[in-house]
Amino acid sequence: MSDSQLWDDVDAYFTTHLAPNDDALEAALRESDAARLPQINVTGNQGKLLQLLAQIQGARTILEIGTLGGYSTIWLARALPAEGRLVTLEHSARHAEVATRNIARAGLDALVDVRVGPALESLPKLADENPPPFDLVFIDADKGNNPHYLEWALRLTSTGSLIVLDNVVRGGRVADAGDDADDVRGTRAAIELIGSHPRLSGTAVQTVGSKGYDGFALARVLA
Numbered sequence: 001m002s003d004s005q006l007w008d009d010v011d012a013y014f015t016t017h018l019a020p021n022d023d024a025l026e027a028a029l030r031e032s033d034a035a036r037l038p039q040i041n042v043t044g045n046q047g048k049l050l051q052l053l054a055q056i057q058g059a060r061t062i063l064e065i066g067t068l069g070g071y072s073t074i075w076l077a078r079a080l081p082a083e084g085r086l087v088t089l090e091h092s093a094r095h096a097e098v099a100t101r102n103i104a105r106a107g108l109d110a111l112v113d114v115r116v117g118p119a120l121e122s123l124p125k126l127a128d129e130n131p132p133p134f135d136l137v138f139i140d141a142d143k144g145n146n147p148h149y150l151e152w153a154l155r156l157t158s159t160g161s162l163i164v165l166d167n168v169v170r171g172g173r174v175a176d177a178g179d180d181a182d183d184v185r186g187t188r189a190a191i192e193l194i195g196s197h198p199r200l201s202g203t204a205v206q207t208v209g210s211k212g213y214d215g216f217a218l219a220r221v222l223a
């Protein structure tokens, strides 16, 4: 059996027992496929991890950068209390439309605010609204802008907030200082910013699974 077949089987086992899709999550994936969105959403067990992190965090407010069809949004928004709020930023109007329908079908439209446009334009507008600090920020968009998203996350959070940065392995290229592809440079800059910033304490973990070899970084905002 190949490594990737084994990773698929183990992910299927974990997901079946620990993080099965319900009707709304299943429909979100089905409708995203029907609209030909790329299949680059988090997996079910990763979605459940995000939800657990938000619950452990006691999150009342969540910021997501990179909505796609709203699959991770649904997992995260389900961690919120009734008066909670999730703002999710998406560049593509088509992705945002699909996500908005998926989120409404999941009964979460009162909690979730989908904003369309390049995140680096949406973030200053959001900051101008002086929102209460976000308890959790999930960064999962264009990887070249990761350091900018991290800086914005720092501005929009406070002590104890959690920042999650997805897809930090880049097929192993993250460790290659000579690789100057945009996604690798952006991810390296974000990792190094987490490591050097006086207001951040973080780590990164490599993973395998049904989406292959990958990983994520977590950073806690300090005083």
Ligand SMILES: C[S@@+](CC[C@H](N)C(=O)[O-])C[C@H]1O[C@@H](n2cnc3c(N)ncnc32)[C@H](O)[C@@H]1O
Binding pocket: 040, 041, 042, 065, 066, 067, 068, 069, 070, 071, 072, 073, 089, 090, 091, 092, 095, 117, 118, 119, 120, 140, 141, 142
């Ligand atoms: C990996 S997908 C997000 C997956 C989603 N978080 C999930 O797991 O269900 C990345 C998304 O970021 C969006 N994106 C790319 N560049 C962006 C930008 N500059 N601003 C906002 N969104 C962007 C893409 O259109 C895509 O929908």
